[in-house]
Amino acid sequence: MDQKSIRNFCIIAHIDHGKSTLADRLIELTGTLRKDKIIQQVMDSMDLERERGITIKAKAVRLGYHSGAGELFRLNLIDTPGHVDFSYEVSRTLVACEGAVLVIDATQGIQAQTLANTYIAMEHNLEVIPVINKIDLPGSEPEHVMKEIETVLGYKSSEVLLISAKTGQGVPELIEAIVHRVPPPAGRSDLPLRALIFDSHYDDYKGVIAYIRVVDGVMETGAKLRLMGQGTHMEVLELGYFAPGPTPEDRLEAGEVGYIATGLKSVKECRVGDTITLASGGARQPLIGYELPKPMVFAGIYPTQADEYADLREAIEKLNLNDASLTFEPESSPILGQGFRCGFLGLLHLDIVVERLEREFGLSLVVTVPGVKFMVTKTNGERLAVTSPVDFPEPTEIQKTEEPWVGISIVTPSGFIGALMDVMQEYEGVYKHTEYLGQITVMGEESQRVRLEYEMPLRSMLTTFYDSLKSRSRGYASLDHEFLGYREARLVKLDVLVNELKVDAFSRIIPPEKAHDTGKSVVSKLKEVIPRQLFKVPIQAAIGSRIVAREDISARRKDVLAKCYGGDITRKRKLLEKQKEGKKKMKMIGRVEVPKEAFLEIMKLG
C-alpha cells in the first residue's frame, strides 16, 4: 500500500457521545466486518468496559476503503480511552495519529471532556474533523451545537459534519472527509526503524502484545528489537494488524499501524510511550519522551477473610501483567490483617481494579478510604511521601505538608451555577473563571451553558464529590480535571475508635477546620451501619488524644425465636444456620462484629 493512501485517525469524545457506536459503523460500512457479524460494539472486548460504557484498552483496526473516485485507501482507526484517569494512554494514542474525529452529542452539546480531548488533539497538531452525532434522536439540536462549536472551538460550520452513528446517516460522507482532510503519515521507510508503542496487552499464550505505529523504517517478523527508553530487548514472534481480528503479516512499513507479539512476561517490560528500534543499527533519537504514569490515588486493599491473602496477592500480580500503571506494596493493619497499599491513576481506575479483582477472581475485599500522596517535610529536614494515613507523622514532627491540587472544569446549564458553586465551596474549591458556551434545551427550556473553572485539592475529590456534583445538577453537569502540582496545606489526622480500639482503615487526613463535621458524620454513619452487639459500643472520632465526636451503640436486648414447635423445627434450625453463616462474613474489630458493607459505607463519606 502506498504510504500516501494511508490515514491514521482516532475518535475522541465525551463519555457516551457515541464513540464506540461510530467505530462499529465505520467497521461495518467499510466492509471490514459484515453487519451480522458485528456484536454490538466490537471494539470493547471486556464485559466490564461494555457495562460501564467506557473503553479501557486502546485498540487499532485497519479499514479498507474504496473512495468515490475509485481509489483504495487504508484507514487505521485507533480507539482511545475517554476518561481522564487514563489521559496518559489517550495522549500516546494521539501521537500515533494524524487526524481525530471529534464526536459531539446533538442532545448534549460540548461537555467537559469534549473540550479536554480537543485541546490535547490540538496540542498534538492533529487534523480535527468535528462531527455532530445522534441527529436521529428527538431531542437533538444540531443548530445550537453547531453554533457552540463555532464560538467555543472556532470551527466553521462548513467543516462540521452531521451524522447518526446508530442509523449510519452521514457516515459515508465522514469517511470521505477523513480521506480528504486527514494528511497521510510522514516518515520514511528507508530510515532506521522507529515505532511508537501506543498500547500493550498481556496474552497468556503470546506474551505481551504491543500495539505499534511504525513511523520510520520497516518492521518484519523475526526482527530483533530494542526499546529506546527502557532498554528491553525482544524479538518479533508475530507481526500483524487487526481487521478487526488479529491478522498476521510479514512486514509493516512506515506509516502503518499494527501489533507485535513479543513473548515478554509483563506489560511493565514494554511500556506505552516507548520507542522501538532495531537491536543493532537502530535509530538515534526516540520519537517522544515517555514517562512512567504516576499513581495519584492510593487505597489499602484487604481480603475480607484473612486466609484469602495468598489468593489476593496472586490476583493482583495477574492483573498487574496487563495494567502497568497499577502499583502495589504489601501492607498490614492490626484490624484488617495482611493486604496491599495500591496506587491508581484515579478513582475510576480504582473502581475498575477492585471490581475486576472481585469479579474475575471471585474475591471478597475490603477497601480503605482512598487518599492522595502527601509530601511531608519533618522538623529534622527529612522529606517523606505518605500514601497511607497510618504513616502520617505526629503533629509535633511536621514542619510542612504539601498535597496535590487539580484544575477542575465543569460544564453545566447556567441554572445550576448557584448549586454547583455551593458544592465547590463545600469541597474546598477555589474559583478561577467562567466561560460561556452555547445554548441547549434543558428540561424543555432553552438554557445557556457555561464552563466553570476551579482549582481544588485532589483529596476533596475522592469520596462524595462526583455524586454531589451530579445530583446538584440533576445529572446535567460534566466534569474534567487535570493535575496542577503540589501546594502547601495545613492538615491533621482524624482517627476513628470503635469500642475504644483505633481502626486504621477509617483514618483520614483532613483540614483541622473540618475535624468536627467530618468526625460527626463518620461517627453517625458508623452508628447506623454497625449492628448492635451484646454489649454497649462507643464510637469516637479523635485528633490525637482529643475526642471530637462520639456516639454510643446500645446493646441488643432481644434476639430469640418465639415459636419452635414440631412442625417447623427444621425451618427454624435453618434460620439459625443462616445466622451462624452470617457471622463468618463479619470482620471483627476487637470484639465488635462489623459487616463488610460497613467499611464500604464509611468510604462514601466526604
Next chain:
Amino acid sequence: MMTAVQFAELIHCIGQAFTVDKQAEITAEINPGTLASGYLKDLRSCGVNRLSIGVQSLNDDELVLLGRLHTASEALAAFRTACRSGFDNINIDLIYGLPGQGTETWERTLNLAVSLDPGHLSLYCLSLEEPAVLARQIEAGKLPPLDPDMAAGQYELAEAMLERYGYRHYEISNWAKPGYECRHNLSCWNMDSYLGLGVAASSYLGKHRKTNVACLDEYISLVCSGAATLTETDEETGCELQLAEAVILALRLEKGVDIARFNREYGIDLLRHYHCQISELEDLELLSCKEDSLSLTPKGRLLGNEAFWRFLPEQPG
C-alpha cells in the same frame, strides 16, 4: 373449620388404630370469633379435654391491626363458654411487640387474661411473617417499625407479673400453672417421637423429621390410590445435628439440659464436647452452667438465638 361431628369421627378412628391412654391430652385450637352456640359443649363430649384459644389481644384496636375477626369481649365470652362447657385445661395465646403497642396496653391485656385464670398462657413476640399485611404497612410508613427494646420490656413485664400469679415460666414462650404444661409440645422439646397425620403434618420418627404433602388435592389422591407414603420431605438428622437440636430444644425449657441424661443417651461428655460454646456463653452471661444442668439465664432467654446457633455443627463444604 372442623365440625364437632368431624372431631368425633377423628377421635374414634384414632381410637381404632391405636391404644389411647385414658389420661391422654386431646387439644383443639379454636378462634374466639367463629364459635357457634353449643360447639364447645359438643367438642367436650367427643373427648377433647384441652382448648387452645387464639385470643392474640384483649384490645380491640390491636385486634383490628392483626386482622382478627373477633373483639375483646367476644374473646372473654368464648373463654367463659369454654369453662361452662366443661373445659378445665385452657390455653390463651397472646401477642406482644406490636407496632405502637406500648407497655401499658400490654399490661392491661395481660391483666385481663390473668383474671380469667387460664391454666396455660402462650405469649409470642410479633414476627413480620405472620400478618404479611403488617410488614407492608410498616414498609409504607403507615405503622411505626418494630421495636425490639420495647418487646424486651414487655417480655420482662410479663415474666414478673405471671410469676406473681403462680404461673411457672416453663418454656421461653410458655407459662403454666403446675400440672397444666402442654404435653404435646413438651414431647417435641424433649425430642420424643411423634406422628403427624393429615395435609402438611410433620412427624419425628426414628430420627427422621418428615412432613406430609402440603397440597390438599394431592394428599387426597394419594390416599385414595392407596399410595405407600404421604411424605413430601424426609430429613435424617446425623448424630452431630441431632445432638445440637436436642440441646437447642432443651435450652428452651426452664429446666434446661439434663447433663447426666444427655451423656447417657448420646454417649458423650457434654461439657467437654461443647466446652468452647459453654464458656463463651457464660462470659456473655447468657448461659448458666450448674453441676447437673445447663440453662439459659433470664438475659439468655431474651437473646436465645445467640446461644442456639453456637451449638450447631459446622456446615459441610
